[in-house]
Structures are given as structure tokens and as C-alpha cells.
Amino acid sequence: MTRRILRTRAFAALLFFIATAFSPLALALPTIERFTTANGVRVDFVASREQPLIDVVVSFDAGSARDPEGKEGLASLTRQLLDTSTRVHDEQGLSDAFADLAVSLSGSVDEDRATVAWRNLSEAQVRDAAADLVAEVLTQPIFSPAIFIRERANAKAALKDALTRPEVLSERTFTANVYRDHPYGKLPTLESLDRITREDLIAFHRAYYTRAAAHVAIVGDLDRAQAEQLADRITAKLPAGEAPKPLPPVAQTQAHDERIAHPAQQAHLRLGLAVMTRDDPDYFPLLVGNHVLGGGGFGSRLVDEIREKRGYAYSVASVLEPRRQAGPFVIALQTRGKQAEEAMALARETLERFREQGPTAEELRRAQDNIAQGFGLRLDSNRKLIGYVSMMGYYGLPLDWLERYPEAVRAVSTQQVQDAFARRIDPARLVTVRVGGDGDR
Structure with missing residues (x-):
């Protein structure tokens, strides 16, 4: 156990050194390779050998435009809780597992998509372990009831504070009047957050975190065959799902x-x-x-x-x-x-x-x-x-x-x-x- 800890700490130190010691790369225009995994997930890949690092972003058609009527904020809460606990790891255990691999998981939600992003060393053992851990997050979240209650309360507190700020009111009012009944006009409220249940998160994850709604981007120190293997490893256990219905066109803005x-x-x-x-x-x-x-x-x-x-x-x-x-x-x-x-x-x-x-x-x-x-x-x-x-x-x-x-x-x-x-x-x-x-x- 001691040797493993020392080794993972060495990886973390090396990752920090690489990220801070090298000046930004003067890249030529990259060659992007586009392929589809054996299970149907679209992938875009760029080989970049200058540093022993791999960056990955997995995107899902799970943005705020997919929020159900009356439960605005569901997409954001789902992504927020996605990487907090799984069937294998509780919140602290998951955090420790990523830290042991020197992996910092991040991501975001906008109107069109939700993303899960991370960076790790390209050494095969670390690469595979990181991919397996992210796959666990993507396919086995449990949306812990206690964490759900905590994070929904935090979201309500943050929104309540935001609604006192004129810049937020200005942006929300503008969005609501430009998009009106279009899904892009869906904005969370204190009432809509109150209506969201843990079961809603489970259902939203089941509907939109699927292979049919996914895209994988990979940039880093690996070849095409390794990129294909990595993409398969990340997405193989995702449910097939069905492609979400296309968003409707935006109606002409009215003055x-x-x-x-x-x-x-x-x-x-x-x-x-x-x-x-x-x-x-x-x-x-x-x-x-x-x-x-x-x-x-x-x-x-x-x-x-x-x-x-x-x-x-x-x-x-x-x-x-x-x-x-x-x-x-x-x-x-x-x-x-x-x-x-x-x-x-x-x-x-x-x-x-x-x-x-x-x-x-x-x-x-x-x-x-x-x-x-x-x-x-x-x-x-x-x-x-x-x-x-x-x-x-x-x-x-x-x-x-x-x-x-x-x-x-x-x-x-x-x-x-x-x-x-x-x-x-x-x-x-x-x-x-x-x-x-x-x-x-």
C-alpha cells in the first residue's frame, strides 16, 4: 500500500510539474481524426506527443434545454451530483480515488450540453484506471439522498442570492423575453428547484447520459488505436438510449x-x-x-x-x-x-x-x-x-x-x-x- 501511495504521489508531482513548467505549445494546426466506436459513440481525436498527458471531454445532449417544464434546474443538478458518489465509492472515497490518480474531474452545463472533462498522465496504467473511474461516474451514480438534499439547498441559496443582483436580473429578463416558450428560455426558480426530486435526477440521467446522446473528444499522447481503446473503455457500459428529439427552431424575436x-x-x-x-x-x-x-x-x-x-x-x-x-x-x-x-x-x-x-x-x-x-x-x-x-x-x-x-x-x-x-x-x-x-x- 505504501509503495502504491508513493507511486501515485509521484505521478501527481510529475503532472503538476508538466502543467506548470512547460510554456504553452506552439502548435501547428492539428489533424483531427473522426471515428465512431464499436458501440456507436462519435469520437474526435488529436494526437499530441509533446507532453505525456491526455485530455478528454465527454459531452451529452443533456443541457438545460432538456429540463422538463416546471423543473428548471434539473440538468444542472444532475451534472452537479453525477461525480459525488457511485455504487462503488462514497463522496470521500471517489474524491480520494481521483486524487490518487492525479486526476482533476471537471465539467459544465449550458443550454445545449453537459460535459465531463479530465486530464491524466498518458502512462497506460494511469490512463486505463482513470478511464474506468470516469466510466463508473458516468454509469453508476447513486445521487445520494443526503447529498441531493444538501446540493439542492445550496442551489436554492445561490439562486436566492443571485436574484438580488441587478446584472443577474438583467440577464434573466433578457433571456426570458428573447426565448419566451422556447427551451432556451427555461430558467430555474426557487419553486422549480423545490419541485425537483432525487427520482427526477435518476430519470434524467437514464434518459440523456447514453451512448446515443454522447460525444467524446480526446487530445494527447496516444495513437489512434489507443484512442479507440480509450473511447471504448469510457463508453462501453453506457446504456444505448435513444437520440433526444431535436430542439425546435427559435421563433423570431418580438420587440x-x-x-x-x-x-x-x-x-x-x-x-x-x-x-x-x-x-x-x-x-x-x-x-x-x-x-x-x-x-x-x-x-x-x-x-x-x-x-x-x-x-x-x-x-x-x-x-x-x-x-x-x-x-x-x-x-x-x-x-x-x-x-x-x-x-x-x-x-x-x-x-x-x-x-x-x-x-x-x-x-x-x-x-x-x-x-x-x-x-x-x-x-x-x-x-x-x-x-x-x-x-x-x-x-x-x-x-x-x-x-x-x-x-x-x-x-x-x-x-x-x-x-x-x-x-x-x-x-x-x-x-x-x-x-x-x-x-x-
């Missing part, structure tokens, strides 16, 4: 203006609508145009007009969030309550002018240079690369998507940007939200 009183001095403002999918034909014109408008920080139109010229806000930005169905385009800023209406009007005016005229040739060139030249930094480590590989595979993007990215950015013309914004971002359909600013008298 809505909402003001919520709040004693905060700062007014939190949002305006936008549902726009872009992951495979959107206007993806690159909208991406480049948004960089010029407000996604590129200093030098962007919104920052120049609202912050630099008028001093209405310390920070202002526009964001595009692509999803399986139309994700939101939003302009967000904070400003003093006394000047909130002027700031909102100026944000709208700047958007409308950009929509009508598009970027200048110089603005376009700067945006393309910033995006294309900075693209390599998004791929300069395995930890960053695995995020892209997982996203591409889960959404079924072409294998050459990364390779084409800088070229596609540079191919965008000023006319394409103007045309995309004119067609896709209609000022007459904007949802606008103001929360707070009532304390600025």
Missing part, C-alpha cells in the same frame, strides 16, 4: 422593452435578439462584424461612441453566442441611472448606423488581423485545443473548420458584413432591458 426597479446606482442595460447557430451560413460575416461593432474591445464602435466620446460607461460590449439553435446577440453595458436612457439610445443608434453602413475598410482590416492573428493563441495548449475539438465534434462541424477559420475570416468583405447585419439584426425586433439605476438620484 419588448422592460424596466425593473432596483436600488443599485448603476443601471444594467441589455439589448439584442436571437441570431446565430453553430453552423450558420452567416457565421463569419457576423463574427467579423461583431468584432468591429463591440466584440473587439478598445477601438470598437460601441466603446468609442459610448465610453470614449461620452463617458457613459466604463465597459460596453456586444456578444454573439452561437448554439445548436439560434443563440443570442446582445449589447450589454452598465451606466449611471441618470444617463441610462441616453446610453441605451446611443447603443441602439450605433447599432442601426453600423447595420446600414457596415464597417469601413480600415475597421474591417483591423478586425480581420486581430481575429486571424490571435487565432493561434487559442490553440497553443492541449487544454485550449480540447475545447475546440469537443465543440466541433459535438456540433458536427467539418473537420477542416479550424484550418479554414483564419482564411474564412480574411475572406469576409465589408459588403458581406453589412448585408448579414442588415438581414439578421432587425432594430424593430430588439428586446431591451434596464435593471437598476434607481439609486442614482
Whole structure:
């Protein structure tokens, strides 16, 4: 036992050294291999031999859009409790088992998917042991009643606190009015969390944590045959399941203006609508145009007009969030309550002018240079690369998507940007939200 502990501690020390001592890798564009396991799970794999490490992300079609009506928050609670206890290990035992292998398990839930992610050394014994332990988490969670009660209470406390903050109220109000009855508009409430039972978690896990709903991304120090074996080892015991029904298209956003009183001095403002999918034909014109408008920080139109010229806000930005169905385009800023209406009007005016005229040739060139030249930094480590590989595979993007990215950015013309914004971002359909600013008298 002592020798095993010493050995696993040595692995942990080596993993820490590798993660901290090496500078980020200057990776060439990776070769992504796409295959399907013997049991039908889709896999995207990149061999990266520079470090003796393996990164894995398993994604499931188990995001918040799958929450049942009236039980919003179920997807998040299910993922949160997934790795807390299994039929083999209790909470402390599971934590110790991962620590012995120097494996840090992580993951997330968004509207489209739930993920389980981890990193381990590529030495065969550690690789197999980590895969078996993760497979146990994926297939044998028990959702301990005591842990469920504790974590549901924690979720309610966190939400209760969040609902006092104007920035959270602004985001939730915007989302609810953009998506209305669409699954993307499902938001947890204290009441919906109260209605969730442990049995709901068990049923949700059974329905969505299946091979039919899964995708595996692997980046690291192994070859194709080893990657196939690893993917099989992780997913072999998952139930086959059935592919979840496709999410419905997002209905056209309807104009809505909402003001919520709040004693905060700062007014939190949002305006936008549902726009872009992951495979959107206007993806690159909208991406480049948004960089010029407000996604590129200093030098962007919104920052120049609202912050630099008028001093209405310390920070202002526009964001595009692509999803399986139309994700939101939003302009967000904070400003003093006394000047909130002027700031909102100026944000709208700047958007409308950009929509009508598009970027200048110089603005376009700067945006393309910033995006294309900075693209390599998004791929300069395995930890960053695995995020892209997982996203591409889960959404079924072409294998050459990364390779084409800088070229596609540079191919965008000023006319394409103007045309995309004119067609896709209609000022007459904007949802606008103001929360707070009532304390600025």
C-alpha cells in the first residue's frame, strides 16, 4: 500500500510539474481524426506527443434545454451530483480515488450540453484506471439522498442570492423575453428547484447520459488505436438510449422593452435578439462584424461612441453566442441611472448606423488581423485545443473548420458584413432591458 501511495504521489508531482513548467505549445494546426466506436459513440481525436498527458471531454445532449417544464434546474443538478458518489465509492472515497490518480474531474452545463472533462498522465496504467473511474461516474451514480438534499439547498441559496443582483436580473429578463416558450428560455426558480426530486435526477440521467446522446473528444499522447481503446473503455457500459428529439427552431424575436426597479446606482442595460447557430451560413460575416461593432474591445464602435466620446460607461460590449439553435446577440453595458436612457439610445443608434453602413475598410482590416492573428493563441495548449475539438465534434462541424477559420475570416468583405447585419439584426425586433439605476438620484 505504501509503495502504491508513493507511486501515485509521484505521478501527481510529475503532472503538476508538466502543467506548470512547460510554456504553452506552439502548435501547428492539428489533424483531427473522426471515428465512431464499436458501440456507436462519435469520437474526435488529436494526437499530441509533446507532453505525456491526455485530455478528454465527454459531452451529452443533456443541457438545460432538456429540463422538463416546471423543473428548471434539473440538468444542472444532475451534472452537479453525477461525480459525488457511485455504487462503488462514497463522496470521500471517489474524491480520494481521483486524487490518487492525479486526476482533476471537471465539467459544465449550458443550454445545449453537459460535459465531463479530465486530464491524466498518458502512462497506460494511469490512463486505463482513470478511464474506468470516469466510466463508473458516468454509469453508476447513486445521487445520494443526503447529498441531493444538501446540493439542492445550496442551489436554492445561490439562486436566492443571485436574484438580488441587478446584472443577474438583467440577464434573466433578457433571456426570458428573447426565448419566451422556447427551451432556451427555461430558467430555474426557487419553486422549480423545490419541485425537483432525487427520482427526477435518476430519470434524467437514464434518459440523456447514453451512448446515443454522447460525444467524446480526446487530445494527447496516444495513437489512434489507443484512442479507440480509450473511447471504448469510457463508453462501453453506457446504456444505448435513444437520440433526444431535436430542439425546435427559435421563433423570431418580438420587440419588448422592460424596466425593473432596483436600488443599485448603476443601471444594467441589455439589448439584442436571437441570431446565430453553430453552423450558420452567416457565421463569419457576423463574427467579423461583431468584432468591429463591440466584440473587439478598445477601438470598437460601441466603446468609442459610448465610453470614449461620452463617458457613459466604463465597459460596453456586444456578444454573439452561437448554439445548436439560434443563440443570442446582445449589447450589454452598465451606466449611471441618470444617463441610462441616453446610453441605451446611443447603443441602439450605433447599432442601426453600423447595420446600414457596415464597417469601413480600415475597421474591417483591423478586425480581420486581430481575429486571424490571435487565432493561434487559442490553440497553443492541449487544454485550449480540447475545447475546440469537443465543440466541433459535438456540433458536427467539418473537420477542416479550424484550418479554414483564419482564411474564412480574411475572406469576409465589408459588403458581406453589412448585408448579414442588415438581414439578421432587425432594430424593430430588439428586446431591451434596464435593471437598476434607481439609486442614482
